[in-house]
Amino acid sequence: MIQHLxxxxxxxxxxxxxxxxxxxxxxxxxxxxLSIALCVAQVLISAWLLSKAASGEMLFxxxxxxxxxxGIVLMLDRLSALMLTLTSVLALGCVLFACAGExxxxxxxHGLFQLQLMGLNGAFLTGDLFNLFVFFEILLxxxxxxxxxxxxKDRIGAGLHYVILNLAGSxxxxxxxxxxxxxxxxxxxxxxxxxxxxxxxxxxxxVTAGALLLIVVFSLKAALLPLYFWLPRTYAAAPAPVAAxxxxxxxxxxxxxxxxQSLIFVDTPAAEAITTWLWWSGLATITLAGxxxxxxxxxxxxxxxxxxxxxxxxxxxxxxxxTEAVGALLYYLPHTTLACGAxxxxxxxxxxxxxxxxxxLVRSRRLYQRHLLGGMFLIAAxxxxxxxxxxxxxxxxxxxxxxxxxxxxxxxxxxLLAGLSSLIAMSRAGSVFFWAxxxxxxxxxxxxxxxxxxxxxxxxxxxxxxxxxxxxxNYARDTAEQLAEPQVVVNRLLGELPAPQFGRLTTDEEESx
Amino acid sequence: xxxxxxxxxxxxxxxxxxxxxxxxTFPVIVGLALLGYAVNLFLFSTGGLHTHxxxxxxxxxxxxxxxxxxxxxxxIVIGFAMTAFVVILAIRARSELGSDHVDGQQGESxxxx
Numbered sequence: 001m002i003q004h005l006x007x008x009x010x011x012x013x014x015x016x017x018x019x020x021x022x023x024x025x026x027x028x029x030x031x032x033x034l035s036i037a038l039c040v041a042q043v044l045i046s047a048w049l050l051s052k053a054a055s056g057e058m059l060f061x062x063x064x065x066x067x068x069x070x071g072i073v074l075m076l077d078r079l080s081a082l083m084l085t086l087t088s089v090l091a092l093g094c095v096l097f098a099c100a101g102e103x104x105x106x107x108x109x110h111g112l113f114q115l116q117l118m119g120l121n122g123a124f125l126t127g128d129l130f131n132l133f134v135f136f137e138i139l140l141x142x143x144x145x146x147x148x149x150x151x152x153k154d155r156i157g158a159g160l161h162y163v164i165l166n167l168a169g170s171x172x173x174x175x176x177x178x179x180x181x182x183x184x185x186x187x188x189x190x191x192x193x194x195x196x197x198x199x200x201x202x203x204x205x206x207v208t209a210g211a212l213l214l215i216v217v218f219s220l221k222a223a224l225l226p227l228y229f230w231l232p233r234t235y236a237a238a239p240a241p242v243a244a245x246x247x248x249x250x251x252x253x254x255x256x257x258x259x260x261q262s263l264i265f266v267d268t269p270a271a272e273a274i275t276t277w278l279w280w281s282g283l284a285t286i287t288l289a290g291x292x293x294x295x296x297x298x299x300x301x302x303x304x305x306x307x308x309x310x311x312x313x314x315x316x317x318x319x320x321x322x323t324e325a326v327g328a329l330l331y332y333l334p335h336t337t338l339a340c341g342a343x344x345x346x347x348x349x350x351x352x353x354x355x356x357x358x359x360x361l362v363r364s365r366r367l368y369q370r371h372l373l374g375g376m377f378l379i380a381a382x383x384x385x386x387x388x389x390x391x392x393x394x395x396x397x398x399x400x401x402x403x404x405x406x407x408x409x410x411x412x413x414x415x416l417l418a419g420l421s422s423l424i425a426m427s428r429a430g431s432v433f434f435w436a437x438x439x440x441x442x443x444x445x446x447x448x449x450x451x452x453x454x455x456x457x458x459x460x461x462x463x464x465x466x467x468x469x470x471x472x473x474n475y476a477r478d479t480a481e482q483l484a485e486p487q488v489v490v491n492r493l494l495g496e497l498p499a500p501q502f503g504r505l506t507t508d509e510e511e512s513x
Numbered sequence: 514x515x516x517x518x519x520x521x522x523x524x525x526x527x528x529x530x531x532x533x534x535x536x537x538t539f540p541v542i543v544g545l546a547l548l549g550y551a552v553n554l555f556l557f558s559t560g561g562l563h564t565h566x567x568x569x570x571x572x573x574x575x576x577x578x579x580x581x582x583x584x585x586x587x588x589i590v591i592g593f594a595m596t597a598f599v600v601i602l603a604i605r606a607r608s609e610l611g612s613d614h615v616d617g618q619q620g621e622s623x624x625x626x
Contacts, residue, residue: 130584137591144598156602156609160538163599164615167545168533170595174552174588181581182559 097454222253332395
């Protein structure tokens with residue numbers, strides 16, 4: 001029984017989504033209760049899986065009992081457990097917030113939301129490349145619909161770009177999978193790793209091409225420099241709880257890059273090219289996003305650029321390659337995701353009380369609950385800019401310590417300048433919202449209790465991640481160490497056989513016995 | 514056969530990308546569909562091109578690799594759903610934005626494409 005629990009993060013939201021869609025005639029309160037209950041269940045399950053994974057144990061689950069490498073396997077290691085927990089925590093905050101009324105503006109909000117969670121959880125759990133593609137499609141499909149939840153000009157316009165870009169990305173993903181399957185004859189990640197390791201000549205060149213194509217696709221999802229221009233407009237247009245959940249969408253790209261690079265393309269010629277590419281475009285993303293943060297004239301755009309700064313930071317950290325760097329970025333990742341999510345929710349609360357001015361950075365009437373909102377905004381701003389008392393500062397510090405030699409010369413100034421520009425932009429936004437106001441105030445748009453609960457749930461992570469900095473950073477470091485030993489995964493999954501001395505040959509033999 | 518096959522895939526991809534870069538939503542959708550066909554054909558060929566290879570084991574001496582067929586089937590289903598979705602989305606965008614230009618503009622700047 002216990003071994004089946006690993007599939008629950010996919011099954012719970014899937015069954016929940018179906019139930020919620022079927023119950024679309026039920027009362028709102030019923031559906032909200034069900035949705036919250038589903039999210040709580042996912043938090044509990046993922047916390048349990050996290051505690052399992054923390055002991056260093058790896059869980060594998062062969063779907064339909066088709067053994068690897070022939071069937072699809074789910075695998076849970078420290079990294080997937082971390083991402084699952086992060087997703088479920090973020091999702092609970094978003095759903096709580098949406099229950100205040102955002103969900104009733106369109107149809108099937110909760111069903112789509114659960115479907116998106118299913119896609120996210122599946123992408124984090126799967127150990128099969130094609131299955132990864134399928135889960136990507138599931139989460140993208142749900143995100144298209146969620147993005148346009150409630151309708152409106154901006155959302156439709158932004159949605160059109162987002163959908164078309166991602167469709168082109170999916171086509172590229174399939175091409176990459178085709179190339180890799182053609183070269184290696186398998187789609188199981190561990191099996192592919194084993195075959196790639198012993199490959200040379202033309203097949204190796206094909207693998208390199210496939211690997212680079214994959215990285216392009218994941219960079220599109222993660223929003224790296226030449227491929228990020230869709231993000232600010234899309235995220236700014238999305239409804240607040242959805243935008244907050246989207247904070248983890250870029251991290252899916254990061255997760256996929258981490259996974260394929262640390263497991264499959266370890267010491268291949270592709271790895272070097274990937275690292276170089278990630279490093280320079282990560283740094284360029286930090287730079288441009290830092291400028292974008294200063295240039296944004298709307299809080300939602302500003303937060304979108306903050307998301308980009310964190311993407312650039314994480315990927316540049318990934319490119320450093322050392323175990324310390326990966327550990328540092330895994331410590332920084334939950335913090336930045338939750339802080340950006342919370343900021344989107346706070347932006348929505350602010351715009352509720354400002355009437356027409358919305359979240360634009362212009363003088364407007366006084367906020368009704370300025371102390372409450374100001375307090376939350378302050379905490380989120382400190383968190384997202386990476387100032388000392390909160391975890392962002394620790395994460396950045398760890399990352400900067402992990403940089404060595406010439407990398408320091410590049411990373412330190414850019415990271416610190418981006419932090420400075422976030423700080424300037426956030427304090428400017430804060431002073432416009434809370435101080436530079438006209439006299440009148442309107443008694444409307446009060447913060448509702450579920451909204452407050454959602455924001456506080458996400459904001460609570462910032463002090464908690466500092467309070468438990470020791471265990472969390474230890475976990476992150478252990479995760480990095482686990483990722484540095486891909487051979488363990490391969491051996492655990494496929495047995496300790498000597499690596500097969502063939503690449504393409506086996507498939508040919510199988511085809512012509 | 515290889516040359517013909519790769520030529521077809523190449524031409525489809527090229528036309529798809531050309532249409533994808535157009536300014537109006539309709540050519541873009543057609544471009545996406547063409548790109549999808551090209552990708553599906555390409556996936557189909559990743560198991561190797563054979564003649565007289567049956568899909569079912571035991572029907573011929575050389576059975577074809579079954580996995581690419583399964584992949585193509587999945588990709589076709591997903592691609593079909595996505596095309597339907599993006600068509601509806603484009604119609605919706607046309608009515609909401611008052612233009613079928615992908616930038617939502619019409620007039621001097623958007624019309625000459």
